[in-house]
Structures are given as structure tokens and as C-alpha cells.
Amino acid sequence: MTDIQTTLTKTPKALPPSDKLGFGNYFTDHMFVAKFAEGKGWYDAQILPYSPIPMDPGASVFHYGQALFEGMKAFRQADGKVVFFRPEFNHNRMVEGAARMCLEAPPLDLFMEGMQQLVKVDERWIPSEPNTALYIRPTLIGTEGFLGVRPSKETMFFIILSPVGSYYGEGSKPVKIWTEETYLRAAPGGLGAVKAGANYASSLKAALEAKKKGYAQVLWLDVEHQGIEEVGTMNVFFVFKNEIVTPALNGSILNGGTRDAVVQLLKDKKLPIVERRITITEVIEGLQKGELLEAFGTGTAAVISPIGELHYRGKDWLINNGQTGDLSKTIYAEVTAIQSGKLPDTHNWITPLA
Ligand SMILES: Cc1ncc(COP(=O)(O)O)c(C=O)c1O
Known part of the structure; x- marks a missing residue:
């Protein structure tokens, strides 16, 4: 009907x-x-x-x-x-x-x-x-x-x-992120992989507390407080010297449409994009060694949201000196150009209003 x-x-x-x-x-x-x-x-x-x-x-x-x-x-x-x-x-x-x-x-x-x-x-x-x-x-x-x-x-x-x-008042300026170790958004077997209202109810308190401390969003970890899940209402990408990593769809994170499009665009460029489990320890080590070059969130609302600062256990880590990275800029420009018709829609992502 x-x-x-x-x-x-x-x-x-x-x-x-x-x-x-x-x-x-x-x-x-x-x-x-x-x-x-x-x-x-x-x-x-x-x-x-x-x-x-x-x-x-x-x-x-x-x-x-x-x-x-x-x-x-x-x-x-x-x-x-x-x-x-x-x-x-x-x-x-x-x-x-x-x-x-x-x-x-x-x-x-x-x-x-x-x-x-x-x-x-x-x-x-x-x-x-x-x-x-x-x-x-x-x-x-x-x-x-x-x-x-x-x-x-x-x-x-x-x-x-x-x-x-724009989703954040600041537009696509880099955001400050709080790594959450008290509250959980989702757990294996739960609702994390679907866009259930309950996931957002579960996330409100952590987001509110992070905001009070001056952070725009929360970086969610898994039940062991190690595996990285997603960031606020976005999927997350980490750009290391040798690979670009986004957490694999493990059953407790949302399968984002923007994530999926970004993975495809990175593959088109023959860049080393890997979907796998990534831990907060690995990210902090990457920052210590200067091997983590950029991080960004992906989602319908913000498209690409660069992460300029990551708080973990009492320390604020600057990522790319708090600036928007080159890859974040390139991917943002590409996704928005496909949406606005300035680039051809080679993946059949666009449906016209009938
Ligand atoms: C929890 C969560 N993760 C990731 C995303 C990104 O998904 P999408 O790219 O489909 O908007 C969203 C939605 O916007 C979300 O609410």
C-alpha cells in the first residue's frame, strides 16, 4: 500500500x-x-x-x-x-x-x-x-x-x-572529546548496533557531564574500557602513519551510513583503511609516539567532525595540534561535494526527489 x-x-x-x-x-x-x-x-x-x-x-x-x-x-x-x-x-x-x-x-x-x-x-x-x-x-x-x-x-x-x-555551534572546527570510563552506551548482545532511542537515553548522563567539563562529545569504550566503540553520535576514524583504522562493526556500535561512505571513499583512493578492534591504549601510544596524525568522527549530522583534543585519565592530548587534518578536510570536501552535486555520484548514493 x-x-x-x-x-x-x-x-x-x-x-x-x-x-x-x-x-x-x-x-x-x-x-x-x-x-x-x-x-x-x-x-x-x-x-x-x-x-x-x-x-x-x-x-x-x-x-x-x-x-x-x-x-x-x-x-x-x-x-x-x-x-x-x-x-x-x-x-x-x-x-x-x-x-x-x-x-x-x-x-x-x-x-x-x-x-x-x-x-x-x-x-x-x-x-x-x-x-x-x-x-x-x-x-x-x-x-x-x-x-x-x-x-x-x-x-x-x-x-x-x-x-x-551545522551540528556543533562551531561548524566543523575540531572538537574536544572526553574518554568515558564510568558509563557505558552499549554492551555485546544489547541494542548498540541499532538506532534505538534507549541507546541515547543511556548516553545522556555521560554527555551532560562531559559538556559540563567543556567537552563536546564522549568517546565510548567497550565493557572492558579498552576497545573503542564510537564517539557521541558518530563513528570514529583514527589516521595513523601506516594505516587508517575505524572500529569494526562488532555488534555494539552503529553501522553508520557516513562511516560506510567514508570507508568506500578511502578504498577508492587506495588508502590503507582497516576495520578492526582498536584500543584506547593503542591510541594513546600512537599519540605518545607521534604516529597518530588525525582523528575524526563521521555522521549524518556533522558529516566529518575533526577531533582536536582527546581527554584520557586526567590528561588532554592534542591531536594534529588541535587543527583539522588534511584527510579530514579532503573527505569532508568529497562527501559534501557528492551531496551537493559538485562531484559525480559514482557509488549510486544519490536519490532525486521524484
Ligand atoms: C550512535 C551513533 N553512531 C553513529 C552514527 C552515525 O551514523 P550515520 O552516519 O548513519 O548518521 C549515529 C547517527 O547519526 C549515531 O547516533
């Missing part, structure tokens, strides 16, 4: 100034909503004015945390054309995540049609200045009202849109 009923708002909002967007501060005029019930399938797909969603207070999302989301972007290219970056990747990740969360995943056509039609309706909200985009947040929640722990027999799929600028 992709029969989508549309009700347009009678009170369109004023557009926010594009130099004041920040990240996630504004929502567009409309949202997409579709429902699923066991025995009934998907039904009632609608685009309607952005508004609160009425919900049974017993809904499983409130009590048992059945919530999963995605994050991706649409861009307005120089010629005015609107494109999506890797929406199939996000759909696929949502399907895998839904299986882990015992939620029903929307089929590809519902996901794509909902997104396409919603973005079309709210097209005027897509900013065009450099480093801006329309952030797309597809979300799945368990909506059945009951008490007693079991999966919800009903799922709601909705999509909301937010015009965004």
Missing part, C-alpha cells in the same frame, strides 16, 4: 533564517504517519499538519521503550534539484533495527513514498546555503496500550523534517 492521503496546513509557518538554523531547532509544516496492526497490516498512511500525536498512555513506547529512529538528509543542489543521500541504507538499517526491537518495519515503498511525498509537500523548507540541509527523521514506535512486558502488536511509523545548519 502506498495510498497516501494528504491534508495541508491552513497556517504555514514563517521560514527560519538560514544562518540561525543550528541543528534540530525547527520543524516543517507537515509530517507523515502510517500505522500497522497485526492481522491488518499497514493502513492509514497520511501527510498531515505537524501536530501532537494522540497516544494511549499504556503504549509500549512509554513503558518498554519500543522506539527506533533513523536520520538522513535531503539537499538542495546548486541547480535547485533536491536529492536524498543514501535513503536505502537508512531503510535497510531500520529493517534490521526493527527486527531487534520487535517492531514492524515499513516496507521499502512505504518508507520511500512517505519520505518523497512529505519532502515534496514541504519543499520550500529545504535550505540552499552551504552546510545546510533538510534533516529527515523517520521513527518507529510501539503504540499498543497494555501492561506486561511483551512486544507491541501495533507500530506507528512517522517522519518529521527539520531544516538544519
Whole structure:
């Protein structure tokens, strides 16, 4: 089914100034909503004015945390054309995540049609200045009202849109990172590999404490406080003299779409990119020996976020003298050029707005 009923708002909002967007501060005029019930399938797909969603207070999302989301972007290219970056990747990740969360995943056509039609309706909200985009947040929640722990027999799929600028106030300036040894984001067998709301609930306290100490994000370690997992809401890359390392997808880190694209671009350049377990001890030794040249995070929101300073056990280590490294700059320029249409899309990452 992709029969989508549309009700347009009678009170369109004023557009926010594009130099004041920040990240996630504004929502567009409309949202997409579709429902699923066991025995009934998907039904009632609608685009309607952005508004609160009425919900049974017993809904499983409130009590048992059945919530999963995605994050991706649409861009307005120089010629005015609107494109999506890797929406199939996000759909696929949502399907895998839904299986882990015992939620029903929307089929590809519902996901794509909902997104396409919603973005079309709210097209005027897509900013065009450099480093801006329309952030797309597809979300799945368990909506059945009951008490007693079991999966919800009903799922709601909705999509909301937010015009965004740079994720960190500072743009893509190098960030200071806190290596976290008290709190854990995820553990083997847990939810770390899927974009479950619960992972973010688990991360809030560490991020808050790090911010109070002046750090932008947290570097997450594994249960042994050795293996590096990811950084805040990004995957992480370390550029050593002889190899570039990003933690392997070990089941407790998110399979980032940007990570995947960056690995591919590095391979295209025949650079020595390795996906493997990497420890904090190795990173600190690399810094001591001058062999760790750069580090950066990758994610939809910030694209590439250089790491200028890493705190570990009472010491702040400067990386590349706190400056953005050459590889970070090159990769940032390349990913954003593919998104903006300035470089050809040789990997089929771009989907046009229909
Ligand atoms: C925990 C976490 N890791 C990594 C990423 C990067 O994933 P992607 O590149 O698909 O945005 C995100 C999302 O943005 C995230 O929330």
C-alpha cells in the first residue's frame, strides 16, 4: 500500500533564517504517519499538519521503550534539484533495527513514498546555503496500550523534517572529546548496533557531564574500557602513519551510513583503511609516539567532525595540534561535494526527489 492521503496546513509557518538554523531547532509544516496492526497490516498512511500525536498512555513506547529512529538528509543542489543521500541504507538499517526491537518495519515503498511525498509537500523548507540541509527523521514506535512486558502488536511509523545548519555551534572546527570510563552506551548482545532511542537515553548522563567539563562529545569504550566503540553520535576514524583504522562493526556500535561512505571513499583512493578492534591504549601510544596524525568522527549530522583534543585519565592530548587534518578536510570536501552535486555520484548514493 502506498495510498497516501494528504491534508495541508491552513497556517504555514514563517521560514527560519538560514544562518540561525543550528541543528534540530525547527520543524516543517507537515509530517507523515502510517500505522500497522497485526492481522491488518499497514493502513492509514497520511501527510498531515505537524501536530501532537494522540497516544494511549499504556503504549509500549512509554513503558518498554519500543522506539527506533533513523536520520538522513535531503539537499538542495546548486541547480535547485533536491536529492536524498543514501535513503536505502537508512531503510535497510531500520529493517534490521526493527527486527531487534520487535517492531514492524515499513516496507521499502512505504518508507520511500512517505519520505518523497512529505519532502515534496514541504519543499520550500529545504535550505540552499552551504552546510545546510533538510534533516529527515523517520521513527518507529510501539503504540499498543497494555501492561506486561511483551512486544507491541501495533507500530506507528512517522517522519518529521527539520531544516538544519551545522551540528556543533562551531561548524566543523575540531572538537574536544572526553574518554568515558564510568558509563557505558552499549554492551555485546544489547541494542548498540541499532538506532534505538534507549541507546541515547543511556548516553545522556555521560554527555551532560562531559559538556559540563567543556567537552563536546564522549568517546565510548567497550565493557572492558579498552576497545573503542564510537564517539557521541558518530563513528570514529583514527589516521595513523601506516594505516587508517575505524572500529569494526562488532555488534555494539552503529553501522553508520557516513562511516560506510567514508570507508568506500578511502578504498577508492587506495588508502590503507582497516576495520578492526582498536584500543584506547593503542591510541594513546600512537599519540605518545607521534604516529597518530588525525582523528575524526563521521555522521549524518556533522558529516566529518575533526577531533582536536582527546581527554584520557586526567590528561588532554592534542591531536594534529588541535587543527583539522588534511584527510579530514579532503573527505569532508568529497562527501559534501557528492551531496551537493559538485562531484559525480559514482557509488549510486544519490536519490532525486521524484
Ligand atoms: C550512535 C551513533 N553512531 C553513529 C552514527 C552515525 O551514523 P550515520 O552516519 O548513519 O548518521 C549515529 C547517527 O547519526 C549515531 O547516533
